[in-house]
Amino acid sequence: MSAFLQLLISGLATGAIYAIVAVGFTLIWQTSQTINFAQGEFVMIPAFFVLAAMKLGGLPFWAACLVGLAVSVFVLGVMFKQAIVDPMLKHGVLPLVISTIALSLLLKESAKEFYSSQAQPFPSLVPSVDLNLFGAVISTQSLLVLGVAFVTVGGLNLLLNRTRFGRAMQATAQNRSVARILGVPVERMVLATFVINGLLVAIASILISPIYLVKFTNGETLGLAAFIAAIVGGFNQVRGAIVGGLVLGVVDNLSAAYISAQYRGAFPLFLLIAVILLKPEGLVGRREERTV
Amino acid sequence: MKTLLKYAQVALVVLAIAALLAAPLVLKPYGIFVLSQWAVMAIAAVGLNLTLGYAGQISLAQASFVGIGAYTVALLQPFGVPFALAFVAAGLLSFAIGWVLGYPALRVQHHYLAFVTLAFTTLVFLVMRNEEWLTGGIYGISNIKRPIILGWSTVKPVPFYYFALGMLALVTAIVWWLLRSPWGRAFTALRENPIRALSLGIDTRRYTLFAFAFGSALGGLSGAMHAPLVQFIEPTSFGLSLSLTLLLMVIVGGSGYFLGPFVGALVAVIMPEWLRFADGLYLIAYALLVLLLMTFCPSGILGLFGRLANLIETRAASARRQSLSAKLDQKPVSS
Numbered sequence: 001m002s003a004f005l006q007l008l009i010s011g012l013a014t015g016a017i018y019a020i021v022a023v024g025f026t027l028i029w030q031t032s033q034t035i036n037f038a039q040g041e042f043v044m045i046p047a048f049f050v051l052a053a054m055k056l057g058g059l060p061f062w063a064a065c066l067v068g069l070a071v072s073v074f075v076l077g078v079m080f081k082q083a084i085v086d087p088m089l090k091h092g093v094l095p096l097v098i099s100t101i102a103l104s105l106l107l108k109e110s111a112k113e114f115y116s117s118q119a120q121p122f123p124s125l126v127p128s129v130d131l132n133l134f135g136a137v138i139s140t141q142s143l144l145v146l147g148v149a150f151v152t153v154g155g156l157n158l159l160l161n162r163t164r165f166g167r168a169m170q171a172t173a174q175n176r177s178v179a180r181i182l183g184v185p186v187e188r189m190v191l192a193t194f195v196i197n198g199l200l201v202a203i204a205s206i207l208i209s210p211i212y213l214v215k216f217t218n219g220e221t222l223g224l225a226a227f228i229a230a231i232v233g234g235f236n237q238v239r240g241a242i243v244g245g246l247v248l249g250v251v252d253n254l255s256a257a258y259i260s261a262q263y264r265g266a267f268p269l270f271l272l273i274a275v276i277l278l279k280p281e282g283l284v285g286r287r288e289e290r291t292v
Numbered sequence: 293m294k295t296l297l298k299y300a301q302v303a304l305v306v307l308a309i310a311a312l313l314a315a316p317l318v319l320k321p322y323g324i325f326v327l328s329q330w331a332v333m334a335i336a337a338v339g340l341n342l343t344l345g346y347a348g349q350i351s352l353a354q355a356s357f358v359g360i361g362a363y364t365v366a367l368l369q370p371f372g373v374p375f376a377l378a379f380v381a382a383g384l385l386s387f388a389i390g391w392v393l394g395y396p397a398l399r400v401q402h403h404y405l406a407f408v409t410l411a412f413t414t415l416v417f418l419v420m421r422n423e424e425w426l427t428g429g430i431y432g433i434s435n436i437k438r439p440i441i442l443g444w445s446t447v448k449p450v451p452f453y454y455f456a457l458g459m460l461a462l463v464t465a466i467v468w469w470l471l472r473s474p475w476g477r478a479f480t481a482l483r484e485n486p487i488r489a490l491s492l493g494i495d496t497r498r499y500t501l502f503a504f505a506f507g508s509a510l511g512g513l514s515g516a517m518h519a520p521l522v523q524f525i526e527p528t529s530f531g532l533s534l535s536l537t538l539l540l541m542v543i544v545g546g547s548g549y550f551l552g553p554f555v556g557a558l559v560a561v562i563m564p565e566w567l568r569f570a571d572g573l574y575l576i577a578y579a580l581l582v583l584l585l586m587t588f589c590p591s592g593i594l595g596l597f598g599r600l601a602n603l604i605e606t607r608a609a610s611a612r613r614q615s616l617s618a619k620l621d622q623k624p625v626s627s
Binding site for chain 2: 035037084087091092093094095096097098099101102103105106109110112113220224228231262263265266269272273276277280
């Protein structure tokens, strides 16, 4: 039982990170039909920004984190939209997909070439101590991840549902032309989702890097996890991505422990295929577009 | 003008074929290897172009079919199965698996299909990596022999290169014929307007399945050539990144253009080699080039030529119109 609890909590912690990444992924999909194949690399890169700020700028860790957040909002949020998504959007989904694939290669190779191909240690926000809870060993890292994820997602939910700004964003996601008729500054709202995505991936990056170390290949698994989380939960709902992320983290952890560690990667995929075939709107998504 | 353009096109293709045939005279063995790789990958890209460009289904599973084909050939070899038979088996097996995958996968469309096929690629990769008794796991299978075709040994690089070219030509001919058959017309109808196609009595589901399975079979054939080319196969070469590269070949070349995958494969296989002088930066340069190409020419390289040809035709037509209308204006005066 204690082992189960331990797996559950560490699964939830990983899942919370997946959820943050998946929320960002879903947001930009909703407002601009961009399937971002570079989302995993978007999570990998901000940690490099932070490390570079510490090494080159000689900044303390917290200041470097702020710099990392700001740079990632600008580069992965604003520049990504202006330089890559905007010019491509009118040409349809596929060329944009290819562009994000090329972008992921670009980010990966740049991190390797301009920083290092070795895994880099990354300072943790809290000292790593193992706590004992009902016989289960739980690290402060996991709790921190869960806490930050909870605050982030909660804050985002408040923003989306309780403010005029957030509702305008939702309107943009649901129906662009109607939103425009109602006087919503659609372009600014789309930009806002990219900025939020830049912020979310940077937060995920800072949370996950002390656990996985900073390496240029980190994005590969994370990107896949974000896709799966987004689809499992429901592509058209922010809460879908959250549910999807958490479910994915727990399924991944439990199946690796109880069924097969070798096929660890396979269970989330079975889950993905099952959801797409049986409930394509996702576990908590709304059925709005015809996909079947 | 139109016929002139067509002639130019044919002349370019003939020139390209001549260049390919003459390549061994000037290239070093490594260059021959890269070109052979191009020919082998082009087979898979032609298959994906059929699925994506003609039938309009995004598939990220092509790499796993290349893998299935490669492993089929490699695993049959120790039993003394002749290459020709193994080659056909690789195609048939991929066709069957493609058909079975297509059944559930084609219930969903667009990005959902992309993700189902993406999941399939990852699953196949896991099987190749974990089932050591069959596939050798991460160590892969080495010492794959190159075939002897009707007493003609393809062990040396140049004969194998011609062999790969020959296979590519064969596949191209089959696809060319297929696209001109009623089947091929139906594929295009599916992509352009599935509802209309359905109302015209085309069994959309069966044709989509067939396009998907046929494209997959070509992936398998490409894999069957890949195994003897590199003589060593291991799971990571058939992962998601190969699927993405194949997709890139089709889109960069120009999806839906018959010659698109050939050009795209050329870009994806040979461009990184050309850029090697840039050392570690070559993949960065490659990624930037693809980004630029997609920004300025989203319909691919052949799309660019298509646009150019259109422009020339429009110019020519308006010039003709002008000269004709000038004649029309003169007529009342003369009468």
